[in-house]
Amino acid sequence: MKKKLDLTRIKLSRQREIAPGVFLMSFPRPWDFTAGQVIGISSGHGLEARLYSIASGELDDEVDILYSLNPEGKLTPWLSALNTADSIHISEPFGSFTCGGEDAWWIASGTGIAPFRSMFLTGLTKGKKLLHGGRDLSSFYFNEQFLPVLGNRYVRCCSREEAPGIYGGRLTRYLMEQTDMPPHEKYYLCGSAEMVVDVRDILLTKGIPFNNIISEIYF
Numbered sequence: 001m002k003k004k005l006d007l008t009r010i011k012l013s014r015q016r017e018i019a020p021g022v023f024l025m026s027f028p029r030p031w032d033f034t035a036g037q038v039i040g041i042s043s044g045h046g047l048e049a050r051l052y053s054i055a056s057g058e059l060d061d062e063v064d065i066l067y068s069l070n071p072e073g074k075l076t077p078w079l080s081a082l083n084t085a086d087s088i089h090i091s092e093p094f095g096s097f098t099c100g101g102e103d104a105w106w107i108a109s110g111t112g113i114a115p116f117r118s119m120f121l122t123g124l125t126k127g128k129k130l131l132h133g134g135r136d137l138s139s140f141y142f143n144e145q146f147l148p149v150l151g152n153r154y155v156r157c158c159s160r161e162e163a164p165g166i167y168g169g170r171l172t173r174y175l176m177e178q179t180d181m182p183p184h185e186k187y188y189l190c191g192s193a194e195m196v197v198d199v200r201d202i203l204l205t206k207g208i209p210f211n212n213i214i215s216e217i218y219f
């Protein structure tokens with residue numbers, strides 16, 4: 001999805017590759033936002049903004065954006081070549097994929113972990129279970145932050161590699177095996193359309209009401 005947004009220029013304070021082809025970009029926080037919201041980002045060369053979830057906490061001094069390089073894409077190859085003090089164009093935050101203090105499951109694939117890291121760093125961890133699906137062991141971005149706080153409420157599902165403490169298989173298989181998924185809790189899904197559609201189907205077959213499934217799809 002590409003949106004026409006009002007954009008302003010801002011300088012990056014940091015950019016680093018945290019896993020092969022996956023980058024964490026930061027800039028000083030210019031506005032307030034609610035964890036789970038997105039911003040538009042453009043190179044400013046007439047390119048329509050692409051949307052990105054904010055991956056940092058509401059009160060952090062810097063805004064973090066987690067993104068994966070799409071070599072065929074128009075924006076991410078340009079973004080990934082930037083360094084500290086280079087500029088990007090950003091919109092104000094918006095979006096309603098936000099979460100309160102209720103018990104909930106946060107379910108992500110790949111860079112879809114970004115809004116949940118924002119909620120996590122904002123302190124919304126009570127009663128939350130975090131599931132993250134990835135292909136290889138390098139896909140579990142921020143696990144060093146999640147593990148000490150969430151313990152066994154943080155589940156990593158790895159489809160192509162195995163390691164102790166990590167579920168060997170796809171996120172969807174892990175969910176199908178679960179017998180205790182309370183229907184009154186909220187289920188927040190974020191990631192590729194394929195993951196969101198597959199997980200939503202599994203949750204519905206497990207008796208989770210449609211209204212308790214809240215999705216953010218990365219087109």
Ligand SMILES: Cc1cc2nc3c(=O)[nH]c(=O)nc-3n(C[C@H](O)[C@H](O)[C@H](O)COP(=O)(O)OP(=O)(O)OC[C@H]3O[C@@H](n4cnc5c(N)ncnc54)[C@H](O)[C@@H]3O)c2cc1C
Pocket residue numbers: 001038050051052053054066067068070072073074075076077111114216217218219
């Ligand atoms: C709500 C939301 C939140 C998002 N948050 C994140 C996030 O936090 N992190 C993240 O990594 N991504 C996120 N995304 C995805 C992000 O917005 C971009 O789509 C992604 O980064 C690719 O951008 P790009 O400009 O590099 O690729 P694009 O130029 O948009 O291209 C994407 C794909 O489409 C193909 N393509 C492009 N133009 C054409 C064409 N004319 N004909 C046929 N195929 C074409 C390309 O080959 C490429 O494979 C989010 C998306 C949404 C909707």
